[in-house]
Amino acid sequence: MHSKMHSKMVERAKIECDYLCKTLEESEKQLTGEGNKVSRPKIQRIPAYMAEKLEFQRYYRPQIISLGCFHNKRQGELYKKAWAAMYIRHTNLKAEDLFMELWGNKRMWRNLFDSDMVDTELLIVDGCCVLELLEKSDLSVDPEQELKISMDKLVRVHQDLLILDNQIPFQSLRFFCEDQERLQKCLCNFLQVHGIETSPKLPRKKRENEEVKVAVDGDDEEDPVHLLDYLRKALLMRDQHTFYKAINHKKMKRGSLHLRKYRIGTIQELKAAGIRVTKDSHNNSMYPSFKDGMLQLPELIVDGSTPHIFLNLVAYEMCPDFRNNFDISSFLVFMSSLIDQPEDVKELRLAGIIINELANDKEVADLFNKMDSILVPETPLFAHIRDQIHSHFESKRGRIRMLSWMGEAYNTFFRSPWTIIALLAATLGLVLTFIQTWFAIHPKSS
Template identity: 80%
Template structure:
């Protein structure tokens, strides 16, 4: 039996009480820290300045970059820019040579450029001022890289005008130049638009370079987005959400996206604002509308719209209007990188490009669908065959996007039209299955004819067996 004195018990109770008070103090501190942290997040999320997304150079989302069918569209072949891709010997040679040519043409003072970009307290390491560091989603960026790459890109775009001989001006063969221009489309390969502004202080010259950039990739420049006024020194740089054109683009890919979305979005959304479209699911999904052949069977006519720079389709009175689309060797690079850009977590947008591609992948299933669009002037095919175009859009069919009001509205209109034409659509489906089964190759056609002839001869033989000629 163990005896414990009252004094010992009292001491134990006091210690326990102090321990509980200490623990309570720790919990209070943790709770206070948590409340402060989440309240600060709420302020950042709901404050008025959150209308815009922070501009920075960032990577292709991992879940897209790892898809084997997309991999080749996210890796530069000739030209590594920015901070994410390893430098290539050949690319570095062109970059530095073109940068030297641009500096000679413009008489820019490199020392002054370093003063504009570098932090004076860290000059020995060529590190950037905080306002420039924020433009990259990377820990360390050096000023010499920004100067060389911006000068190089500006010289490349300036000498890419149709009236200029690029082989003579840039000292590069055409096949390599094509790959360089494709590399400028890669999301991982972008440089801040602000660096282009800094190195091209002539506004007209900069707009001409951007015009050449659009023309190289087959985009009409008549309605290209106008650049906003030049930012004052130390003025905060912001990137507007869709529909706001008073802020600089983030980079060249963002500028190209704006050029594709120049047609007034309000015109399209005005027709659906007064209607309540029920959101069917919050999951990522596809827009299953039907192929071009199914649309034709339902009496839906397809026509090219008059706004070639728009990616917005429209549907009215049984007429589906689609934008003209040039499909060439750069089309996949453009669209897959625009999709990756729209999927970046800090870029607020309505997934216009992604939704358009999902929409088109529903319309195109077989080369026959491409042929109908080509004959209607909607698709201008600069690839080897209609099958290549169909394969490209079938590859895009793996893209999943949230449901957007515009495409949901068009889908609902088309499906309503379908309901009154179900019999005709079913018949076309049967015909399509029969075509794919019996007419997919010359051998299947021969087999079908042989089987038909065999049945016919069997029928004739049976007829004469049942009804022999009178002797």
């Protein structure tokens, strides 16, 4: 009796062990991409630890139209269906043919989303409406008249196109717009709306059944994953090798596995150390550089869409299926270290680095202070710049300490007319007290 029970237990244990080994092997293959030809980032939700931050939530929710399958599908339905109808009509597409072709390959399209809630109607409406929106956002046309929407709503629609989990696959734009030049023009319009003049060229269209490679940061041979990915490519389009070759010849320490902020020093502190901050003449990149006591920063337009762009790009770089160097996230951590007070923003604005289209410099400072909560692993490029600046600091430490004290004194005693009056009154009181004490000790002889 006991022998039979023992045999059954051993057999059951063996079955469970075989199942465990199988699941371990499958997980390894899934993680490494083995056996999976299509290994590209999917349209997925904002990482929870970012979406749950109260100060970020407004930048992760569509205001006018929702795309894809993660938000309310009926939000902006009138605009979406009307724009889709306009696009289908003036491009002479046949809705019936589109529907049948998409329906026959719906499993492939669903694999592009981190969700099964994708239907053929959604793909047609979303893809065609986005193309119509981008075509009619050209500077040579009147988008309000063409799209039948007020300008304030149109601005918010373009902000909705920046939200990570409000994206549609770039393949759908390819599918509904086979004309490469027309599609490239739509993408240029998309970037120009957000103040980006230079746009990456699209690679050639993939042939049918051609293998899709694993998405790797900086790969120019692959289509972007979605519009947000294309915008990121545009910001980082200057050759990364130009920046990394300067540090590759040195033996770099292994990158820290700690999530951290880069403590560089504020603009005021850099100025006190004799570091000049200037605008980089190459205005098509986000990479800063430091050489011979000069920190060069890219030009940055700050307007109402800036937090939508940056916070959604940060969320994208945090996605587990996107292999990247955290370039945008690291840049924001770098900038949040440089900017602490409105005076720092003023210095950057006078240097032509920040173009402030918000109400005042304090709003820009508050924006970057809000982004100071972003934590990313240290990257070699920004660690190299930080080390260079800190080395420069060490040689100027005495001057920095003196000017930091002067800056604190200024903020304490001269921040408003009332503090100045109070300081003068206190100083006058001390002088009078000193005079009275003097004459008490040295009375005037008669």
